[in-house]
Amino acid sequence: MHNELKTCRVCGLNYNDFHPWGVDGKTASYEICDCCGVTFGNEDSLSHSVIKFRKDWIKNGAKWFNRDVKPEDWSLEKSLHNIPEKYK
Numbered sequence: 678m679h680n681e682l683k684t685c686r687v688c689g690l691n692y693n694d695f696h697p698w699g700v701d702g703k704t705a706s707y708e709i710c711d712c713c714g715v716t717f718g719n720e721d722s723l724s725h726s727v728i729k730f731r732k733d734w735i736k737n738g739a740k741w742f743n744r745d746v747k748p749e750d751w752s753l754e755k756s757l758h759n760i761p762e763k764y765k
């Protein structure tokens with residue numbers, strides 16, 4: 678099931694067992710997103726900075742920060758659908 682608390686606000690990556698902003702959605706982990714490379718708690722704190730970071734990331738080719746964990750069937754378009762409404 679889709680869970681916004683397990684989703685990167687910038688790139689829409691769904692994590693299986695990780696909450697970028699904690700289980701309450703308010704406690705930033707300061708970990709780095711495997712996909713877009715945002716630091717949870719820094720550039721993804723405000724919706725306008727989320728949008729800017731995403732725009733720059735896509736402009737630079739939407740490259741995975743941690744390529745070792747990139748799924749074979751990953752698609753940018755599909756991933757972007759997962760982004761919570763507030764941060765689109």
Ligand SMILES: [Zn+2]
Binds near residue numbers: 685686689690711715
């Ligand atoms: Zn991300």
